[in-house]
Amino acid sequence: MNVFQNAEKVNFLIIGFGNRHRRDDGIGPYVSDQLKLSLGNTPGIRIVSLHQLGPELAEDLWTATGVIFIDADNGPLPGGCSWSDVRPVSGMNRNIHSLLVNTLLGMTQLIYNRCPPAWMVSVKGYDFGFGEGLSPEAADSANRAAGEIINFIMNGFVNPAQNASAYSSAGSCDPMLCTARLINNRKGLI
Amino acid sequence: MSDNRKITINPISRIEGHGKVVIHLDSDGNVEDAKFHVTQFRGYERFCQGRPFEEMPIITQRICGICPVSHQLASAKACDAILGVRIPDTATALRRLIHMGQFIQSHALHFFYLASPDLLFGWDSDPEVRNVVGVIGAYPAIAKKGIHLRKFGQDVIRALGGKSVHPAYAIPGGVINCLAERERDNLLTGFAQAYDACYTALDFIKEWLEKNRFEIKRFANYESLLAGLVDDAGCPDMYNGKLRIRHSSGTPGVEFDPEDYLKFIAEHVESWSYLKFPYFKEHGFPQGFYRVGPLARINMADAVSTPKAQAELLIYREKTRDGLSGSTLLFHYARMIELLNCLEAAEKLLQSEAICGTDIQNRGHVSNNEGVGVIEAPRGTLIHHYKVDKHGVIEDVNLIVATGHNNYAMNLSVGMVA
Numbered sequence: 001m002n003v004f005q006n007a008e009k010v011n012f013l014i015i016g017f018g019n020r021h022r023r024d025d026g027i028g029p030y031v032s033d034q035l036k037l038s039l040g041n042t043p044g045i046r047i048v049s050l051h052q053l054g055p056e057l058a059e060d061l062w063t064a065t066g067v068i069f070i071d072a073d074n075g076p077l078p079g080g081c082s083w084s085d086v087r088p089v090s091g092m093n094r095n096i097h098s099l100l101v102n103t104l105l106g107m108t109q110l111i112y113n114r115c116p117p118a119w120m121v122s123v124k125g126y127d128f129g130f131g132e133g134l135s136p137e138a139a140d141s142a143n144r145a146a147g148e149i150i151n152f153i154m155n156g157f158v159n160p161a162q163n164a165s166a167y168s169s170a171g172s173c174d175p176m177l178c179t180a181r182l183i184n185n186r187k188g189l190i
Numbered sequence: 191m192s193d194n195r196k197i198t199i200n201p202i203s204r205i206e207g208h209g210k211v212v213i214h215l216d217s218d219g220n221v222e223d224a225k226f227h228v229t230q231f232r233g234y235e236r237f238c239q240g241r242p243f244e245e246m247p248i249i250t251q252r253i254c255g256i257c258p259v260s261h262q263l264a265s266a267k268a269c270d271a272i273l274g275v276r277i278p279d280t281a282t283a284l285r286r287l288i289h290m291g292q293f294i295q296s297h298a299l300h301f302f303y304l305a306s307p308d309l310l311f312g313w314d315s316d317p318e319v320r321n322v323v324g325v326i327g328a329y330p331a332i333a334k335k336g337i338h339l340r341k342f343g344q345d346v347i348r349a350l351g352g353k354s355v356h357p358a359y360a361i362p363g364g365v366i367n368c369l370a371e372r373e374r375d376n377l378l379t380g381f382a383q384a385y386d387a388c389y390t391a392l393d394f395i396k397e398w399l400e401k402n403r404f405e406i407k408r409f410a411n412y413e414s415l416l417a418g419l420v421d422d423a424g425c426p427d428m429y430n431g432k433l434r435i436r437h438s439s440g441t442p443g444v445e446f447d448p449e450d451y452l453k454f455i456a457e458h459v460e461s462w463s464y465l466k467f468p469y470f471k472e473h474g475f476p477q478g479f480y481r482v483g484p485l486a487r488i489n490m491a492d493a494v495s496t497p498k499a500q501a502e503l504l505i506y507r508e509k510t511r512d513g514l515s516g517s518t519l520l521f522h523y524a525r526m527i528e529l530l531n532c533l534e535a536a537e538k539l540l541q542s543e544a545i546c547g548t549d550i551q552n553r554g555h556v557s558n559n560e561g562v563g564v565i566e567a568p569r570g571t572l573i574h575h576y577k578v579d580k581h582g583v584i585e586d587v588n589l590i591v592a593t594g595h596n597n598y599a600m601n602l603s604v605g606m607v608a
């Protein structure tokens with residue numbers, strides 16, 4: 001698979017994060033694992049699994065052309081997963097062991113004066129107790145999320161950094177809308 | 191009846207784990223007593239009983255989220271002793287390398303993320319700003335270097351263990367992965383920037399020392415016993431060596447094989463803390479309390495093992511000879527000298543031929559019914575001591591961790607500052 005004909009210009013990050021030892025909190029790393037099977041050798045795409053987000057990620061983020069975060073969510077999510085765009089925020093965060101996505105992006109912006117366009121894929125979790133492995137319902141949603149991310153990439157998104165409108169116009173980030181917008185902008189990259 | 195009051199700081203931030211400080215006041219509002227409490231019961235010494243000893247490196251690394259590699263290595267060394275094997279030279283080099291990665295990331299974290307807000311903004315500044323986000327906002331260039339340095343340490347760990355926190359790497363008898371030449375070459379490209387960040391920190395802390403001599407001199411500054419591993423030349427050795435206990439005044443102390451630790455160290459228990467109070471037997475409790483970690487290692491060292499760090503040690507000795515060297519605030523300075531030492535040691539390891547060797551494990555069977563593994567973690571000495579039955583099932587565990595060794599000293603420091 002080579003969705004990027006000009007892959008050296010693309011540095012897209014996919015970050016699944018969560019605690020694999022708290023059942024469905026491990027959705028993020030699980031989705032990353034699934035994506036590695038399908039996209040692991042795709043030029044220009046880096047997929048990582050993390051326990052939690054730390055400030056060191058800023059060094060990877062500022063050079064990224066785009067980033068997708070994947071995390072478990074215990075709120076109501078129709079269909080089991082949802083996409084949203086994430087904007088950097090600056091401000092207080094006493095807990096440096098684990099950062100919120102928007103705080104991490106804010107740090108990146110502050111330090112490097114640049115922040116990539118970012119999306120959060122939230123996946124519904126049901127069981128956050130001690131133990132390994134996802135609940136069947138969460139596994140279904142996680143697999144669906146992995147499929148959506150693969151489609152998002154296979155449909156050929158563009159380097160968002162080269163076209164600010166891909167980010168600045170992002171409202172609610174429906175994957176189909178994102179894909180359409182990025183396909184429209186693809187010529188700018190290739 | 192006195193009108194006792196107390197000030198409770200709970201939880202303590204910027205530590206790994208759970209603790210609180212309680213300051214007891216008398217009826218006039220003066221400090222009567224102060225205690226540092228560890229409020230978290232861990233239970234490792236009990237729930238590991240019954241487990242196969244081979245699991246211990248994986249289980250016990252979970253003791254800490256900052257220095258899991260150190261716990262894993264101490265545990266693996268104890269397990270090597272149970273197997274009765276000497277691990278291959280490449281395995282030793284790789285264990286040392288991942289440990290240097292651990293020190294680099296942990297020391298960078300401590301200095302840039304935990305300590306720098308206090309050092310840069312001052313203790314009396316607004317807590318809403320006195321944090322790592324505040325540092326990033328006000329001093330982005332320093333923050334950038336700190337982040338890079340910590341990431342570099344994490345990259346070393348990840349190159350060997352697959353992930354930066356809780357890697358599965360050291361096993362009884364060796365390690366599980368070789369280091370690919372491509373990974374080695376990639377890591378070697380990162381040293382110039384890492385040294386630059388380290389020297390930035392060293393320059394900063396030396397300047398800070400000159401500006402804050404008065405504060406440093408009166409901030410939990412005291413003579414004590416010091417403990418840590420040293421090599422044959424008397425240099426701190428983070429992975430191996432003799433365990434030295436020496437007084438900060440420089441009077442000769444003792445050096446012994448770490449597996450004999452029970453002849454020299456005993457543990458005291460207080461009802462108000464889950465953390466034990468180790469002490470030097472010869473002096474009894476509490477007179478035999480000692481400090482471990484960067485300040486102890488630097489202050490008791492005859493020298494350090496690498497040239498750049500040795501040069502900085504001499505500067506440190508010159509700057510602190512007028513009664514400063516016992517100050518708790520100088521942990522930060524000592525930590526940066528160690529960081530430089532670890533960068534040099536890691537670079538040397540990566541340049542060695544053995545580092546990409548493929549002989550990384552020696553297999554064996556349960557040959558001894560107990561094993562002791564001792565190592566220096568970023569915050570001080572770790573002792574892992576296991577007893578097993580003939581099948582290798584854990585029967586008894588004794589763990590003395592860095593915070594435990596420092597427990598009495600931390601309480602003393604908290605009391606002095608209060």
